[in-house]
Ligand SMILES: C[C@H](N)C(=O)N[C@@H](Cc1c[nH]cn1)C(=O)O
């Protein structure tokens with residue numbers, strides 16, 4: 001395609017996207033309305049219903065769709081729960097075109113209006129140019145932006161062959177996905193050239209970014225149990241070892257007030273900080289005050305941008321998420337719970353080994369517990385473990401995405417890492433050995449996992465354009481790379 005016909009096509013595509021804004025927002029509203037929360041077992045049927053909507057949407061695009069059944073999984077209480085299917089889709093098979101596989105997820109984190117949402121989390125609501133709703137940015141909005149961009153091309157001209165992997169268990173650790181990728185490696189993925197994930201956000205509220213690394217996550221349950229039933233605190237308080245007191249001591253032993261993890265050995269294999277990496281953190285544009293404002297907290301653990309980035313990207317962190325079995329409703333209940341489960345996770349970084357981390361956590365907790373001389377029962381498990389990911393920014397994928405961003409947003413992107421985890425990034429890299437990029441369209445103030453999650457109308461629509469522009473750029477670059485390698489072979 002000549003460069004003039006390519007830019008004419010791009011103009012037409014951008015016009016098409018601008019002209020279809022309300023349809024695109026209507027689709028997002030329909031998707032956000034589904035309570036596809038993969039964390040709460042009661043809502044699993046909603047996740048499955050969501051997967052049907054995705055399959056229908058891809059079929060309407062003209063894609064071949066395969067809903068792959070992953071069977072079921074067992075909850076800690078022994079209950080069997082069906083896993084939602086993974087949708088594998090395919091559109092276009094022109095051998096002249098590169099094949100780009102897009103990964104996204106359509107399950108969401110839990111959300112209730114009472115948690116402090118200003119609007120109903122499952123009713124997409126536009127206020128001052130922002131589209132509020134659970135999943136708006138994580139990850140239904142970006143998945144739809146990609147689909148919108150594909151639809152635009154299908155309506156005009158296909159320059160890329162598309163593949164889709166859409167799952168419904170990402171927020172619960174992508175259960176069953178790794179096995180499917182292994183099974184499909186020689187089939188579905190055999191002709192894939194590039195893999196794109198758009199499941200994180202920029203470092204800034206306004207400046208676009210491309211992500212080349214993310215942390216992993218090791219999630220733990222620590223269970224303490226006394227007898228088989230809850231007890232009256234007046235009748236038994238003061239004469240027994242209370243499970244919640246044990247648990248609080250255990251949780252308190254994990255991290256000190258400076259944020260330093262107290263588990264012996266945990267920092268041993270963290271990759272050494274190179275001079276190059278240190279310089280990168282110094283040179284990156286990052287507004288600490290904006291980040292603080294986005295979080296709503298008054299003070300961070302560290303005072304400089306370099307320290308903050310190091311502790312988000314280079315070092316592991318430990319967060320405590322909750323306690324199952326402890327009384328948490330309003331009011332007073334004078335009970336001693338008989339069994340409590342503490343939940344925490346460690347975001348790990350390159351070179352940390354999941355099985356070593358697990359062993360260090362278990363040994364540490366058993367040691368603290370044994371020093372308490374408690375007769376209670378302790379159980380530590382790691383229900384989930386996702387590995388960190390790091391990519392090569394010299395890959396053509398990054399070049400194409402950078403050009404598309406420059407065209408649509410008028411500026412060069414930040415090259416960033418992400419403190420959160422997309423378990424599939426590392427799986428794709430290890431299993432398929434294809435190049436992977438994280439290409440976010442959401443902004444730093446989108447509030448992923450938080451109350452009042454949103455994506456701005458601007459980011460949703462310009463994000464659709466940036467994906468469309470990326471299709472043109474990757475198709476040009478891919479052809480160029482092939483022509484040059486063919487010439488080298490002939491010479
Ligand atoms: C970055 C992505 N949108 C996301 O939110 N991922 C989750 C995945 C996860 C990790 N452990 C359990 N789930 C996250 O980083 O929390």
Ligand SMILES: [Zn+2]
Pocket residue numbers: 105138139170199200
């Ligand atoms: Zn996500």
Ligand SMILES: [Zn+2]
Pocket residue numbers: 109138171448449
């Ligand atoms: Zn998420």
